[in-house]
Each structure stands twice: as C-alpha cells, then as structure tokens.
Amino acid sequence: MADNEANTRHRLITPALQKAGWDNAPRVLDFEHAFTDGRIVIAGREGKRRERKVADYLLRYTRDFTLAVVEAKAEDVPAAEGLQQAKEYAEILGLKFAYATNGRDIIEFDFLTGIEQQIAEFPTPDALLARLQAGAGIPDGGQMQQWLAPCNHATQRSPRYYQEIAINRAVAAIIKGQPRILLTMATGTGKTPVALQICWKLWTAAWNRRGLIGRKPKILFLADRNILVDDPKDKDFAVFGEARYKIEGGVSSTSRDIYFATYQSLAEDERRPGLYRDYAPDFFDLVIIDECHRGSARDDSSWREILEWFTPAIQLGLTATPFREESRDTYAYFGNPIYEYSLRQGIADGFLAPYRVHRIITTFDAAGWRPSKGELDRYGNLIPDEEYHTKDFERVVSLRARTEAVAKHLTEYMKRTDRFAKTIVFCVDQPHASEMRAALSNLNADLVKKFPNYVARVTSNEGDIGKGHLSQFQELETETPVILTTSQLLTTGVNAPMVKNVVLVRVIGSMAEFKQIIGRGTRVREDYGKLFFDILDYTGTATAKFADPDFDGKPASIETEDEDGETREEKDDEQNDTDGDKDDGDGKKRKERDDDGSPRKFFVDGGTVSIAAHLVHELDADGKQLRMVQFTDYAGEKVRIFYRSAEDLTGAWADPERRAELIRHLQERGISFDELSEQLKQPDTDPLDLLCNLAFNTPLLTRRERAQRMARAKQDFFTRYSPEARAILNTMLDQYAEHGSDAFTLPQALAVPALKPHGNAQEIAARFGGVAPLRSAVSQLQSLLYSAA
DSSP states (O other): OOOOHHHHIIIIIHHHHHHTTTTSTTSEEEEEEEOSOOOEEEETTEEEEOOOOEEEEEEEEETTEEEEEEEEOOTTSOGGGGHHHHHHHHHHHTOSEEEEEOSSOEEEEETTTTEEEEESSOOOHHHHHHHHHHHHTOOSSHHHHHHTOOOOOSSSOOOOHHHHHHHHHHHHHHHTTOSEEEEEEOTTSOHHHHHHHHHHHHHHTTOOTTOOTTOOOOEEEEESSHHHHHHHHHTGGGGGGGGEEEOBTTBOOOSOSEEEEEHHHHSOBTTBOOGGGGSOTTSOSEEEETTTTTTTTSTTOTTHHHHHHTTTSEEEEEESOOSOGGGHHHHHHHOSOSEEEOHHHHHHHTSBOOEEEEEEEEHHHHHOBOOOTTOBOTTSOBOOSOOBOGGGBTTTEEEHHHHHHHHHHHHHHHHHSOTTSEEEEEOSSHHHHHHHHHHHHHHTHHHHHHOTTSEEEOSGGGHHHHHHHHHHHHOSSOOOOOEEEESSTTSSSOOOTTEEEEEEOSOOOOHHHHHHHHTTSOBOBGGGTBOOEEEEESSSHHHHHHHOTTTTSOOOOOOSOOTTOOOOOOOOOSSSOOOOTTBOSSSOBOOSBOTTSOBSOEEEOOOOOOEEEEEEEEEOTTSSOEEEOOHHHHHHHHHHHHOSSHHHHHHHHHSHHHHHHHHHHHHHTTOOHHHHHHHHTOTTBOHHHHHHHHHHOOOOOBHHHHHHHHHHHTHHHHTTSOHHHHHHHHHHHHHHHHHOGGGGOTTGGGGSGGGGGGOSHHHHHHHTTSHHHHHHHHHHHHHHHHHOO
C-alpha cells in the first residue's frame, strides 16, 4: 500500500534531498515553511486569518539565500501534479528553480531556461548555485561572497520572503555596478529593515565601488525629513554602532562609514553654501534615498544637484509609490524597479492590515455652503458671495460648525467601537488641526479630565512638545495620546503600529500622499489585537482614490523620460518638517492675503451642520475590490454560494460538524453573527434563522419560538429519558432560548446556575448512563432543534 504524503516525505523525499547535500550546514533544508501569514478578513469588529501559504521544502544555500522550492506529493500521486504549485510558489518567492516529486520521480522547472524536465536526483547546493550565478551574471570570487554575505540576525528578525528578494536583488545590482536602482515597497512592508540588511551585507563583506580589498564602504542614507533619518539611525541602524554619523548643523565628518542626512542639511541656500561639497563626488560608494518620490529626482529640484554631485556613487531609491504621472521623474531617474511589493500583495499575504472605509458626508459637503448677503467672518472680513464646496473648506473658508460636526461624529463612532483606539486625524492646515483638537477635546472631556493629553495636535509648530506626544503615541504600551490631529507632518515616516483609525478631513490630490497616509494604519500587531483598521473619510478622498483603476495595481514601466510630464511641487524648507499650512493641496504656495489685501481664508463661526450619510465600503473576499454593499445583502449572497435552498442550509446546520465548517467559511468571508443580529435588530434570533431569512426570505423565528416548536413536534424524543434526564434537557433548551447555542457546549453548559439543582457534571452525566450517552443526547437535541419545521 502506497504511503500518504507525510510518510512519503519522511521515507523518500527528505533522504533524497539530504543525499544531495541539503541539510549539511550551512546548507539549509527548510521543512513545511509558511512564507505568508494568511490574509486577514474583517468579521464584524474582529479580524480572522485565512490559511498561510506553506512550501513543503525550501532549499537554502545559506540561511538568507534561498535557491529552490520543492512540492511533495504522495508516492501514488504523479509528481507532475505538484509542478504547477511549485512554479507558483517559486514565482512568489522570486526563485529560479522549482521541483515536484513523489519520492520516485523528480520534475524540475528552470525559470532561467524555461526548460521542464524529469531528473534522476536533486542537484547539489553548489551545482544549483553555479547555475543561478551564471544566470545572474556574477563572477566568481569576492563579488560572489558579497552576494552571499549573511544578514544581521542579532537584533533584527529574519527577513520575510519579499524582503529577502529585495535585499538579494539589490545587493546583486550593487556589486555588478548598476548605477541607479529602485525598490518599490508598500508602506509598512519594511523598507528600512531592507536598507539595513543591504548595508550590513555590503559592510561586513567589505564591498566598495573601487574593489579595494578590506575597505569598508562609505554609505549615505538620505531623506527629506528629520524623522525619516533619525528613526533609522537610532533604531534599525544602531547595529553599526560608532560607524554611524549624522550630518547636521553645518558640520561634516569623513571618519565614519554610515552617514545620515536630510537634503536640507546638505543643500545650498541663501544662508549657507552647500555642505555636500565638503565631500568629494566619489567619497560615497552607495547613496540610499528614502522616499525618493518626494522630489529629489525632479529635473528642476534644488535637491537634484546633490544626487548629481554624488553621481559616481551607486544610488538606490526606496519608494512606496508605483509609477504614475506624479512619480514619472522618479522612475525616469532610477529606471524600472528591480522589485515591487504592493499594498494589495501585502494584504493578501497577511503582512498588512486590511481596511474598512467609512464615507461620511455632512450637509455642507453634500449641498455646499453659501454665506448670507453681507456676512462677515470672525475677524470682521466680508465673505465673498460664492458657493463653497468640500475642496474649499478650511482652504478658503473655515466653518467651525463643520469641524464640530465631524468631531462629534468621530467621537460617537469611537464610543461605539473603542475610545482608546489610536487615531490620526488629517486636517487641512495647522489652524484646522488646532480647532479640530479643541473640538475633540471638549467632546471627550470625561477622558481628558483623567488623561489631559487624550487629544493632541502634532504639527511643526509644536516642536519638541509635539515630538514628545508623537513618541508616546507610537509606543505600544502607552494609553495616551489616543487622538492626534495633524495636517502634513504625519503623512510619512511615522511608525505607529497601533493606529486603528485614519481620519481624512482634507482633500488629498496626490495618490502618492494618499498611499502614505493610508500606510499609517496598515501595520499589523496581532499580539496586541490590531488586525485591521478603519478609514473615516469626510471628504470623499478615499472612495475616489480606491475607485481609481490604477490604485495599487502593477506599476507601469517607464520607457522614456517625458520632460513634459507634470510633477507636484515639493517644499524645500529648512527641515521640511513643515505642515502645509500655506499649501493649497496641489503643491502651490498659498498667499495669506490677495494682492488687494483681502484675506485668503475666512473664519465662520455660525451655521448648523449635521451628518447626511454614513456609508461603509469593504474589500471583497479576494481583497481586490472595494465595494459598498449592505452587510445583510452580502451575507445572504455568500450563503447562496454554498446552499441552494433553506432546506439544504437547515440540513447542514443540524449536523454539528457541517455547521462548524459553514461557520468557518462565513467567518473567513467577514460575516459576523453579532453584526447581523445588530443590523437586523434581532438579538433573540438564532444565526440559522438569520441566514435563512437573508438568503431565502424565510420567516424569522426567535430562539424561544424555535425551541417551543421542537418541544411540541418531538415529544417522543424526551419520553426516551428518565424524568430527571428529561428535566435536564428541558433546562438546556430553556438556556438556549435565553442565551443561544452555547447552552449545548459541553462540559461548560453543565456549570450554569439553572442546572445546579441536578448536581455536578458527573452526577448529571450519571442521569443519562454516562458521559457518552449524555453527549449523544445533547447532540441529538441540537439536530432535532435545527431540523424542526
């Protein structure tokens, strides 16, 4: 008799791989390796994971360098049955070799040649590496050792599969001398850890651009905000110790290896010469540009001259922004990405949190706002008689009533869900962020009394105080601040893993900026119960951006540089930690007053605003499309996928095993019975009746009505038992009518107060002749209950 798959692996496949040299240190034979975490599905207010993707074997030349995937089949199953999955996994994992085997036959697919063939035995690690090396065009000697250099595992967790791909592809491109390199990775997927590991491999292997033996590389990490420089330097890159140096305050140094700087600290302006000239053009071997889409690659950028000065260095750009018109210059400068990992893929793999989008519309946003004739604003300025809409609010006209309506709605939403859910509110400018903070603080006075910093504004004007609030907000263990109001400062470079609400109260024109903002919520912290997040959209930005057919799709490739492509103006302020209070949202500087002296923004304190609509959008079951649908309609639709009639559904539900399987399927598709009963306002109805009603329009029954029907129709069932046992079953039926199906869960159900007169669990079981007969009676009771017409 043929073995099953597990026995085949143990008896035939593993020995064959070990014989070929895998599993002899440092060669690693990685068994049943789960390379994804399993996509998270939102079910009510909970997140549930789907199954992980698991490779039967990964063949690793070293711990950090994987060469192939092996898909195993049982001995009596043709090996070819596993090849398609092996190829699929190899493509996901960025591998060039895929194998399928049943322990007798081995089929190999070589992505380098496109050849599929049956082979007699697995190749050795050195033979497989030599084939990859030839395909990658890396010569023997020092370069090969640099490619294989280990990652840092002392203080860093092992890279995820996509990070390993990015690291190894980037190192290969660097050691081959590719002058400009681009990695596109969604916010929250670990661009900084990837940069750290790239630097670590090159630094420990003593790679340098000139090929000088034993010389450590000089590396510059460049960004446009202090927070994007300080966090990597002080956290991820701390493993480099004294080799680190931050260029700031007009002081340069040439005695270290790993340098950190903002463009502003290096650039030339009216107050100082360009500090970058203190370094010879060929001083750095590698320049890493974080968030490189933020203007440095633009032809007319004042920061472009820094990159051009360091042209001899290899330049590696990191961005979360796929190719679009607004990022055309980035792709023209760096070329097409050597690797891309999207938000959509991160959510599908379960490494990033999915989201639910709430579109909230105020009456002013729905119909517009117009001042009364001759109306003056807070400061006595005459408000022009025009009709103002969402794009104008807080840019041209500030409506306190609208701010307070948004604050009230957000407060009520958090009271219903979680008042201590970390929340970032993106406002139009700093004054708007200040008014929003005040409104939220007053509406949450009960908590502010206990936690004075429950709501805080974090913008450039707060300086160190704001940074302190932000630092506390980022901590996993701190309760407050809970709500931060901001405008531009927190759009990027802020790792706050417990953000559960991203609130948009300003229109966002740039897709790049929108994705950065959404990235504030995508980090998963399962150990702290954070598996998804909500986007509360008061301006229509999110629903419009998610509806864009290009949103997070596969980035287009740029063929030629289009010098006529429109680009977004970026600010070149001293630290660029400014907050956009003079930016009109389209990248154009906004004057405080017009040429005739009239104000550019009017502050209106009167008026009455209410919420006109609150619509909820969710990702579909495949995570590919955001759609608005009534939750109840969605649930009914999913039930009809599995069952053709109410009778089919009832029959399955009556079987405890089939019922558990159906519940699991529904939970994976985001269906929560608690949410269904809440939306239908049927707290006393059994989930079966809710589902039958939604899917097949059957009448709704309460649990008590269902229990009474069963008791009347199935009297013969109860007469089989002694009066004592019958009383116990009737009590359990009453408990079901009152509290639900947990009344049948043994042994917990036997501990409820209503059953105490019948004794303890052992004594109750004795009334039925033992534990097994008791379980049989309760199981049959459930079956009859759910099959009762």
